[in-house]
Amino acid sequence: MISIENINKHFGENNVLKDMSFVFEPGKTNLIIGESGSGKTTLLKVMIGLHEANSGVVNYNERNFIEMNFKARKELRKEIGMLFQGGALFDYMSVQENIIFPLNMFAEKSEEENLERVNFCLNRVNLENTNHLLPSELSGGMKKRVAIARAIALNPKYLLCDEPNSGLDPKTAILIDNLIQEITEEYNITTIVNSHDMNSVMEIGDKIAFIHQGKIWWTGNKENLIASENQELNDFVFASKLFKRLRQKF
Amino acid sequence: MYTALKNIGQYFMLLRRVFSLPEKRAIFSKQVILEIEKIGLNSLGIVIIISLFVGAVVTIQTAFNLDNPFLPKYLIGLATRDSLILEFSPTMICLILAGKVGSNVASEIGSMRVTEQIDALEMMGVNSASFLILPKIIAAVFFFPFLVIISMGIGMFGGWLGSISVDVTTADFLYGLKYGFNPFYITYSLTKTVVFAFIITSVSSYYGYFTKGGALEVGVSSTKAVVYSSVVVLIFNFILTQLLLA
Numbered sequence: 001m002i003s004i005e006n007i008n009k010h011f012g013e014n015n016v017l018k019d020m021s022f023v024f025e026p027g028k029t030n031l032i033i034g035e036s037g038s039g040k041t042t043l044l045k046v047m048i049g050l051h052e053a054n055s056g057v058v059n060y061n062e063r064n065f066i067e068m069n070f071k072a073r074k075e076l077r078k079e080i081g082m083l084f085q086g087g088a089l090f091d092y093m094s095v096q097e098n099i100i101f102p103l104n105m106f107a108e109k110s111e112e113e114n115l116e117r118v119n120f121c122l123n124r125v126n127l128e129n130t131n132h133l134l135p136s137e138l139s140g141g142m143k144k145r146v147a148i149a150r151a152i153a154l155n156p157k158y159l160l161c162d163e164p165n166s167g168l169d170p171k172t173a174i175l176i177d178n179l180i181q182e183i184t185e186e187y188n189i190t191t192i193v194n195s196h197d198m199n200s201v202m203e204i205g206d207k208i209a210f211i212h213q214g215k216i217w218w219t220g221n222k223e224n225l226i227a228s229e230n231q232e233l234n235d236f237v238f239a240s241k242l243f244k245r246l247r248q249k250f
Numbered sequence: 251m252y253t254a255l256k257n258i259g260q261y262f263m264l265l266r267r268v269f270s271l272p273e274k275r276a277i278f279s280k281q282v283i284l285e286i287e288k289i290g291l292n293s294l295g296i297v298i299i300i301s302l303f304v305g306a307v308v309t310i311q312t313a314f315n316l317d318n319p320f321l322p323k324y325l326i327g328l329a330t331r332d333s334l335i336l337e338f339s340p341t342m343i344c345l346i347l348a349g350k351v352g353s354n355v356a357s358e359i360g361s362m363r364v365t366e367q368i369d370a371l372e373m374m375g376v377n378s379a380s381f382l383i384l385p386k387i388i389a390a391v392f393f394f395p396f397l398v399i400i401s402m403g404i405g406m407f408g409g410w411l412g413s414i415s416v417d418v419t420t421a422d423f424l425y426g427l428k429y430g431f432n433p434f435y436i437t438y439s440l441t442k443t444v445v446f447a448f449i450i451t452s453v454s455s456y457y458g459y460f461t462k463g464g465a466l467e468v469g470v471s472s473t474k475a476v477v478y479s480s481v482v483v484l485i486f487n488f489i490l491t492q493l494l495l496a
Contacts, residue, residue, distance in 0.1 A: 050369050074375040088370040091361070102374045105274055 305408025327426020359458025
């Protein structure tokens with residue numbers, strides 16, 4: 001189980017995260033939603049130590065990540081798969097080299113076993129026979145899928161996704177959302193997804209936290225969200241006329 | 251002043267992270283070989299062209315300045331040799347490499363930073379500073395001396411070509427090249443090269459590693475890398491010359 005307690009993070013005078021506390025549902029897809037610049041990515045980066053929190057606790061199964069030393073963090077990070085906003089694939093490596101990289105680094109297995117795992121992960125994200133392509137030869141959606149394959153290569157317990165469908169067309173975005181949802185359920189991973197895409201919220205949100213003004217403003221699930229009377233949440237979720245109309249119908 | 255001190259402090263803190271044991275030797279060796287190709291072998295062409303022409307020009311200029319019947323012709327070969335070994339090959343070639351390699355290193359690492367590739371490495375539990383920067387430093391420190399030795403040889407060959415055009419006989423030129431040769435000059439030259447190789451790769455990596463923003467900032471980091479590594483190379487050129495020759 002992942003939980004955060006009283007997380008504070010500021011950049012100079014700018015308080016980005018203010019006393020945030022939340023318990024993420026284990027084995028489910030947890031969504032963090034909020035406007036651009038609300039602190040979603042900062043929260044995710046604090047949770048994995050890419051930004052240091054000013055105060056607070058990040059627990060991974062009762063292990064406080066914030067207090068861990070470099071070595072302990074390194075060990076824990078092997079249990080976490082991360083999908084970055086742009087995919088963050090290594091430019092100079094092929095698809096296969098990207099996915100085999102964490103395996104060669106940390107899995108004490110033979111080259112054949114690692115290659116088998118690469119092919120398994122590529123199959124899982126429906127990208128067979130792309131092993132020797134370079135990231136520059138892939139479309140946006142394919143890059144995201146390779147990044148998912150790389151994130152699950154080491155069988156992580158936790159999967160953190162930073163806006164996995166940003167910059168994708170609606171059809172591909174839903175495909176990526178569904179893939180994340182399926183992987184979460186199949187391997188019983190605790191997944192946290194940052195998003196401001198309302199389609200994602202409706203598709204995959206088992207548990208949702210809405211961030212507003214640097215605070216966890218609202219928590220619930222899809223059904224609660226639609227019925228919610230929270231003004232700020234409604235302003236965000238039903239910002240488009242289409243969603244407003246759908247809500248009225250609902 | 252505060253920014254300068256902050257940069258120096260941050261640079262040494264980065265170096266502390268860079269000089270740590272590699273996680274996997276096999277992967278690390280592969281990285282070093284890749285960097286030798288990128289940083290070293292790919293610079294061979296420019297080093298050869300520049301050395302050839304500068305060698306020729308140095309000879310012609312020396313001949314022009316020593317155009318005196320009381321001065322023996324072999325002095326032209328001697329002056330060319332000493333100019334190349336003492337200053338041109340180690341310092342000028344390293345300044346040129348600061349431009350080529352420095353901008354390449356800073357933009358490569360800077361792009362990796364802004365596209366979150368460095369974050370991805372850290373996330374996997376890899377020491378990104380050591381993984382990315384140490385192979386570059388090792389490749390440069392081992393390969394730049396070869397480039398400088400090649401530059402010396404090609405420069406002297408260019409000098410010989412230049413000497414033909416100013417009516418210096420091959421025998422006079424070769425006699426000058428060998429006359430009063432002090433092997434310590436080579437030690438001095440290679441010592442400078444190793445130090446410059448370290449400066450160029452580490453300073454450029456520093457500017458790339460701490461890039462913030464997007465494509466524009468990668469360009470800014472790349473420019474800073476070239477400017478600052480060149481300035482530091484010049485400062486250390488003075489210090490090392492004082493220490494080793496004065």
